[in-house]
Amino acid sequence: MRPRATAIQISISFAMLFLLCGFGPDRADEAGTDFIVTAAPAYEPLAALRGQERFPRGAQLLLVHEGKPEPLVAGFAATADANVSFDGKSVLFAGKRNASDPWQVWELALADRSTRQLTSGTADTIRPLYLPGSRFVYAQRTPNGFQLNSASLDPTQPANQQALPLTYANANALPTDVLADGRILFESGFPLGSGTIPELFLVYSDGSGVESYRCDHGAARWGGKQLASGDVVFTHGSSLARFTSPLAHEERIQAPSAQFTGAIAETESHTWLISARAASEKHYAIKLWKPGTATMQSVLAESSDDLVEPVLVAPHDKPKRHPSGLHPWDYANLLALDARLSRDGTLKGTPASVRLETEDANGHPAVLGTAPVEQDGSYFVQVPGDRPIRFALLDAHGAVLRQEHGWFWARGGEQRICVGCHTGPERASENRIPEVLLRTTTPVDLTATHQPQAAPHSAGGR
Secondary structure: OOHHHHHHHHHHHHHHHHHHHOEOOOOOOOOOEEEEEEOOOOOOOOOOHOOOOOOOOOOEEEEEEEEEEEOOOOOOOEEEEEEEOOOEEEEEEEEEEOOOOEEEEEEEEOOOOOOOOOOOOOOOEEEEEEOOEEEEEEEEEEEEEEEEEEEEOOOOOOOOOOOOEOOOOOOOEEEEEEOOOOEEEEEEOOOOOOOOOEEEEEOOOOOOOOOEOOOOOOOOOEEEEEEOOOOOOEEEEOEEEEOOOOOOOOOEEEOOEEEEEEOEOOOOOOOOEEEEEEOOOOOOOOEEEOHHHHHOOEEEEEOOEEEEEEEEEOOOOOOOOOOOOOOOEEEEEEEEEOOOOOOOOOOOOOEEEEEEEEOOOOOEEEEEEEEOOOOOOOEEEEOOOOOOOOEEEEEEOEEEEEEEOOOOOOOOOOOOOOOOOOOOOOOOOOOOOHHHHHOEEEEEOOOOOOEEOOOOOOOOOO
């Protein structure tokens, strides 16, 4: 079948959806405001984390106005991933003009439904989110998986020509929200760059400061969205949970039994629009739930489609704009205050040195060099920017005491200090000068001006 014919067929099928299938029980006006949902015959919420298609049978954005759903965008074979601007006047979305096209990012003006294309090329670009400063973030498919980029909304600057890469691990990364403090919440596999358990991470809008949102890793979690309170709500699939500021671990939410897709939308009355389905239901529907109550109210359902990714059509607070502190370098300086500290417990030996590893052209670990660790556990190193890196602590005989199995990166020009190795956000630094800075203020150069060596295989560690 030719692409144009396929596109027409998909468009007709979604138009017939309203005539033949019908929605019910139709109580969408209970949400109190217009909202947008994605309707899809099949939805795989975690497929993109495996580099696969989340909507294998197509998708279409629906605008729900005064309780009645209608197609949001005309003339597209597929649309998904709606994100409403801070002033509530426009919508970013991922779309395909023809069924054979790759996903690209578009912007729609709600006043007249006009659209403009923001990205182009042969690679899929999905999950666009508005950033402050007239920019947006999105995920683009690369040979190393979906990677985060940001670009300008200025129509005179084509996104593909001035995109800023934000992630540098060889793993899929998908943005889920832009937090009030300006950081980008994204999901990827844990351990970052090497694992497959869905987890939530944070990065600044210049790609610096990458970290786990919380360090109580274990159960898969995805679909994170920030509430007006500042809490971040996400799903484990069969349950909901939240990150809240006073706690260094997640807090379970007592919600009705259901299967959740994540990405909730909070209304002005602090009720939640949730995409969920009961055990007896085949497809996800949009439900309204007031936290603390025993039941969810179905506001929009369709007999043959999943309804997912609810987004309110309303103005909302603009996040803070992150002032980048990057220098024009191709390296970064990293200071560890006490590498002996970790949520993983007390070391069984005394660290004498730290080994830095990266990935070679074939994706294999390669050693860039080692640096001494002071008696107080501090070290100061210079590392290559914009590359996957990880550390291993060694004893005086070169044996591994603790090592990272995931990867992270430092942006070129970044200067970063960590309290310890995987200490978690609850640990503050000691009020003292680390011994390494009393000895020298020049970092050990581990940028591998020499040929990197293959990393030895060792078991244990993080």
